[in-house]
Amino acid sequence: MSDFLVIDGATRRFGGLTAVDSVSTHVGEGELVGLIGPNGAGKTTLFNLISGFTPLSSGEVRFRGTRLNGLKPNRIARLGIGRTFQNLRVFPNMTVFDNVSVGAFGTHPQSAFAALRRGGRRAEEISERVWRALERSELAGVATELAANLSYGRRKYLEIARALAMQPDLLILDEPAAGLNDSETRDLARFIRSLHGDGLTVMLVEHDMGLVMSVCQRIVVLASGRKIADDVPAVVRKDPAVLEAYLGTEA
Numbered sequence: 001m002s003d004f005l006v007i008d009g010a011t012r013r014f015g016g017l018t019a020v021d022s023v024s025t026h027v028g029e030g031e032l033v034g035l036i037g038p039n040g041a042g043k044t045t046l047f048n049l050i051s052g053f054t055p056l057s058s059g060e061v062r063f064r065g066t067r068l069n070g071l072k073p074n075r076i077a078r079l080g081i082g083r084t085f086q087n088l089r090v091f092p093n094m095t096v097f098d099n100v101s102v103g104a105f106g107t108h109p110q111s112a113f114a115a116l117r118r119g120g121r122r123a124e125e126i127s128e129r130v131w132r133a134l135e136r137s138e139l140a141g142v143a144t145e146l147a148a149n150l151s152y153g154r155r156k157y158l159e160i161a162r163a164l165a166m167q168p169d170l171l172i173l174d175e176p177a178a179g180l181n182d183s184e185t186r187d188l189a190r191f192i193r194s195l196h197g198d199g200l201t202v203m204l205v206e207h208d209m210g211l212v213m214s215v216c217q218r219i220v221v222l223a224s225g226r227k228i229a230d231d232v233p234a235v236v237r238k239d240p241a242v243l244e245a246y247l248g249t250e251a
């Protein structure tokens with residue numbers, strides 16, 4: 001089995017609540033995997049465990065053989081895992097270009113963002129990466145606009161551009177379609193498929209079942225922190241445990 005991303009007994013407790021409960025799964029290189037489940041199922045917490053924003057209570061996460069337990073988010077990002085967040089983290093009073101460079105590289109004095117301000121060879125390299133990410137996300141034409149002037153839909157792409165600027169091998173998207181209308185969601189589906197077509201491995205948390213079922217090759221289902229299904233969309237959509245978990249919820 002592929003050892004690209006291995007989640008082995010991942011568990012996270014918050015006081016008496018077990019938000020993620022002994023979840024094990026693998027993501028192979030080049031896969032496009034969905035993570036679904038009713039509200040509070042533990043999806044975002046699992047993403048936080050992978051990307052280092054929340055420490056594991058027990059279990060292990062490995063990426064290309066490297067144990068991620070205890071590593072800081074920026075170290076995990078440098079290993080090749082890029083992510084977006086459920087709530088947009090865009091700086092409205094900065095330009096689109098600066099949002100990508102700050103978001104991707106941080107504001108530490110030693111960071112790439114500071115290097116950009118200093119100029120020189122390193123600045124050129126970083127600038128190229130930011131431009132490539134903006135072009136890939138169809139934002140190059142608005143690079144000098146303030147982020148505040150972008151539509152909500154385009155700000156979502158800005159978040160993705162920020163993750164792309166880190167040149168990840170695994171891209172983790174947390175509810176990218178939230179708040180988008182039907183036509184924006186269809187565009188987003190095309191965009192996610194095309195990123196996957198570029199060779200990126202993608203993990204997607206999403207409540208929009210149409211999007212998940214149409215773009216994902218495999219779907220992992222969580223309910224109350226536990227994995228209840230892990231299969232291709234056609235099987236997951238008929239799984240009795242999944243149907244029961246969703247009964248009475250809006251999804």
Ligand SMILES: Nc1ncnc2c1ncn2[C@@H]1O[C@H](COP(=O)(O)OP(=O)(O)OP(=O)(O)O)[C@@H](O)[C@H]1O
Pocket residue numbers: 014017019037038039040041042043044045046
């Ligand atoms: N920092 C925290 N402190 C305490 N409880 C938390 C924390 N983060 C998450 N939880 C709890 O863990 C459970 C899982 O939350 P999580 O956000 O991972 O679910 P989710 O599946 O992403 O939900 P949604 O679809 O609503 O975003 C919830 O009961 C939540 O209240």
